[in-house]
Amino acid sequence: MVPSAFDFHRAGSVDEAIELLGRLPDAKLLAGGHSLIPMMKLRLAQPGAVIDIGRIQELSGVCRDGDVVSVGALTRHGEIAASEELRASCPLLAEAAGKIGDPAVRNRGTLGGNIAHADPASDLPAVLIAVGAVVHLAGPEGRRQVAARDFFVDLLTTALDPAEVITRVDFPVAAPGTGQAYLKHEHPASGYAVVGAAASVTLSGGRCTAASLAFNGISAVPHAADEVVSGLVGGTLDDASLASVSSLLSVRDPLGDVHASGEYRVELARVYGRRALASARDRASG
Amino acid sequence: MSYHVQLEVNGRRHEREVEPRMLLVHFLREELGLTGTNVGCETSLCGACTVLVDGAAVKSCTQLAVQADGASITTIEGLATNGELHALQQAFWDLHGLQCGYCTPGMILAAADLLERNPDPDDGEIREALKGNVCRCTGYHNIVRAVRRAAEGGAA
Ligand SMILES: Cc1cc2nc3c(=O)[nH]c(=O)nc-3n(C[C@H](O)[C@H](O)[C@H](O)COP(=O)(O)OP(=O)(O)OC[C@H]3O[C@@H](n4cnc5c(N)ncnc54)[C@H](O)[C@@H]3O)c2cc1C
Numbered sequence: 001m002v003p004s005a006f007d008f009h010r011a012g013s014v015d016e017a018i019e020l021l022g023r024l025p026d027a028k029l030l031a032g033g034h035s036l037i038p039m040m041k042l043r044l045a046q047p048g049a050v051i052d053i054g055r056i057q058e059l060s061g062v063c064r065d066g067d068v069v070s071v072g073a074l075t076r077h078g079e080i081a082a083s084e085e086l087r088a089s090c091p092l093l094a095e096a097a098g099k100i101g102d103p104a105v106r107n108r109g110t111l112g113g114n115i116a117h118a119d120p121a122s123d124l125p126a127v128l129i130a131v132g133a134v135v136h137l138a139g140p141e142g143r144r145q146v147a148a149r150d151f152f153v154d155l156l157t158t159a160l161d162p163a164e165v166i167t168r169v170d171f172p173v174a175a176p177g178t179g180q181a182y183l184k185h186e187h188p189a190s191g192y193a194v195v196g197a198a199a200s201v202t203l204s205g206g207r208c209t210a211a212s213l214a215f216n217g218i219s220a221v222p223h224a225a226d227e228v229v230s231g232l233v234g235g236t237l238d239d240a241s242l243a244s245v246s247s248l249l250s251v252r253d254p255l256g257d258v259h260a261s262g263e264y265r266v267e268l269a270r271v272y273g274r275r276a277l278a279s280a281r282d283r284a285s286g
Numbered sequence: 287m288s289y290h291v292q293l294e295v296n297g298r299r300h301e302r303e304v305e306p307r308m309l310l311v312h313f314l315r316e317e318l319g320l321t322g323t324n325v326g327c328e329t330s331l332c333g334a335c336t337v338l339v340d341g342a343a344v345k346s347c348t349q350l351a352v353q354a355d356g357a358s359i360t361t362i363e364g365l366a367t368n369g370e371l372h373a374l375q376q377a378f379w380d381l382h383g384l385q386c387g388y389c390t391p392g393m394i395l396a397a398a399d400l401l402e403r404n405p406d407p408d409d410g411e412i413r414e415a416l417k418g419n420v421c422r423c424t425g426y427h428n429i430v431r432a433v434r435r436a437a438e439g440g441a442a
């Protein structure tokens with residue numbers, strides 16, 4: 001299986017990538033290639049030109065500045081999972097990245113490629129939503145920022161314009177007293193998420209001051225489960241209250257396929273959501 | 287369109303003009319004649335094509351040769367030194383970590399990546415590291431034992 005023929009260009013900088021995107025019709029950016037190359041081999045994607053951004057230094061790395069930790073679009077899943085900085089300041093992201101695919105996939109796949117591809121079975125999109133990350137884009141008109149909730153638009157569709165490049169994602173540093181957890185029910189063959197639950201809770205004096213929960217796998221865009229967590233603030237997050245709120249999960253158009261029906265995924269999500277919140281709580285108090 | 291690539295494979299430099307769509311695995315097998323790297327699923331799932339690119343395990347069916355331009359690559363042919371098997375190869379041999387051998391080059395290179403990062407893995411860590419490598423024959427137990435034996439012998 002080989003992709004159909006294309007012209008190959010290597011961009012040395014973000015500006016050059018934007019210039020090439022503007023000049024070449026029908027061009028695709030190539031980062032880690034772990035979504036694009038499989039699609040090209042299956043001829044589900046047949047770009048006329050491929051622009052390799054894989055060597056642009058400025059797009060890679062983790063950098064903390066005060067309350068925000070910035071992760072370059074080219075940072076690989078394996079680097080994210082192993083980053084001491086992220087394990088401390090955004091443990092949800094590090095944990096989810098460490099559960100992607102297998103080590104060889106994590107050696108190549110990147111944050112930017114993962115969210116640009118916007119596969120509902122991916123692990124990182126719900127993480128961005130649960131922590132309120134901000135996606136930074138650069139294009140011919142300049143630079144702009146999009147909140148994670150506005151970034152994912154539909155199945156495999158994002159707010160990214162075809163002329164734009166994702167440069168980095170900014171994650172808020174977890175506040176003191178915060179615990180986070182990513183739990184995944186993975187497809188046994190592909191490793192992708194049938195359901196992935198991303199939870200973050202903050203406790204102060206034994207009471208919840210903030211809680212968020214988002215899901216991969218159950219809908220076309222990651223589901224922000226505000227209906228589940230909105231009643232948790234002020235409470236103690238005991239098991240009984242988590243069990244009762246998790247049943248509130250409500251998904252308008254649950255995604256179903258040959259592996260798992262929509263109803264089954266939502267049922268699984270209720271269980272994984274409860275467990276992810278409980279685990280986040282234990283990490284927050286522990 | 288063809289593209290000039292220059293890479294080092296098992297310590298030897300190679301230069302070629304390749305079509306951009308050529309996959310790294312085909313470059314290794316067809317351009318360089320290094321057929322130790324196998325093609326299994328062709329869909330990034332089986333790990334038979336795993337090689338080390340700049341030290342990191344990569345599925346060479348999911349990387350273009352042009353992406354590896356300038357890189358240093360290790361395939362199964364490059365592991366033995368002066369005719370002496372690498373500790374992982376020896377342990378797979380001694381402990382029957384293979385039957386048909388189709389998955390073995392990929393298994394060994396994925397294991398080499400693990401031992402580089404974690405010289406003393408437990409069985410769970412070995413299984414986790416080999417998650418992307420499928421074996422249709424052995425049932426995996428002897429593979430895990432072989433990797434542990436190689437670690438004990440200081441393979442990394
Ligand atoms: C066997 C296998 C198992 C996997 N399992 C999982 C899993 O369990 N969980 C999971 O989340 N993912 C999984 N993946 C997908 C993996 O995480 C991909 O690496 C990721 O989705 C895409 O990242 P990439 O860097 O490889 O992007 P590429 O494949 O290079 O690109 C993907 C898309 O994003 C665009 N793009 C890339 N970078 C940018 C950028 N900076 N700006 C704008 N557009 C950009 C490209 O043009 C392309 O359209 C798996 C992949 C494989 C092959």
Ligand code: FES
Pocket residue numbers: 324325326327328329330331332333334335336345346347348
């Ligand atoms: S042939 Fe590359 S992963 Fe199967």
Ligand code: FES
Pocket residue numbers: 383384385386387388389390420421422423424
């Ligand atoms: S030994 Fe036959 S596939 Fe592993």
